Amino acid sequence: MSILFESLVFGPISSRRLGKSLGVNLMPEIGKICSFDCIYCECGWNPEKKQTNRLPKKEVYETTLEERLKELVGTDLEPDSITFSGNGEPTLHPDFAEIIDITIRLRDLYIPNAKISVLTNGTMLHKKEIFDAISKIDNNIIKIDGGTYEMIKAINKPNVDFDLEKYINILQEFKGNLVIQTCFLRGEHKGVKIDNTTKEELSHWYEYIKRINPRKTMIYAIDRETPEKNLEKISFKELEQIAEPLRELGFVVECYGK
């Protein structure tokens, strides 16, 4: 069963990476909108028909977040992070940049110690306003799920133009002020073998990490049910082995798995 987030602001939920995380879903409450269609997406496959549900207005978001923060401040549930994830890719919201400014203002007002986190597939970073908004927040967690275009295409199934070399160049423009996230997995999808843990995939992926020089890299295994069933969960031990060559070079790599 896939998980869809039915509210604009939800939680806080306990996140293995972000602690007590107050979720923000800028996508429709029913359905999913994304520029990728990852074979492991916990929201399930993209719908075949274009979503006609309206996206939440920034004014409604502002009121909803403010009300929720007022309820949570000073309680045991005070969040460690306000986290944009939800039913798809948050940067596809047309007012994403303004929504980030609203979030920073309300965070500073009510819970200044909380981080603002955005989990993004990075496909909109070529737009200056999105790049600038993502540069302003504490945890800009950006995806690279493979070392070659072929593997990324097989895992993430982009439905927009995606040029891997251009993408890495954009990530280098953050000058190290970003977090990279990579889901490692093996399996098969529609007869195509999936494995981003091979020696070849990893050698390219290591080179990308060295070029981007992120302040942190999060690598993780599948945690929840996936739309493609034929996928293997990589063990925590294997994630640690993947992390090792980067750690030896002084990179910070966190592993999330069992």
Ligand code: SF4
């Ligand atoms: S980028 Fe995220 S929301 Fe989009 S399909 Fe992949 S996992 Fe799902």
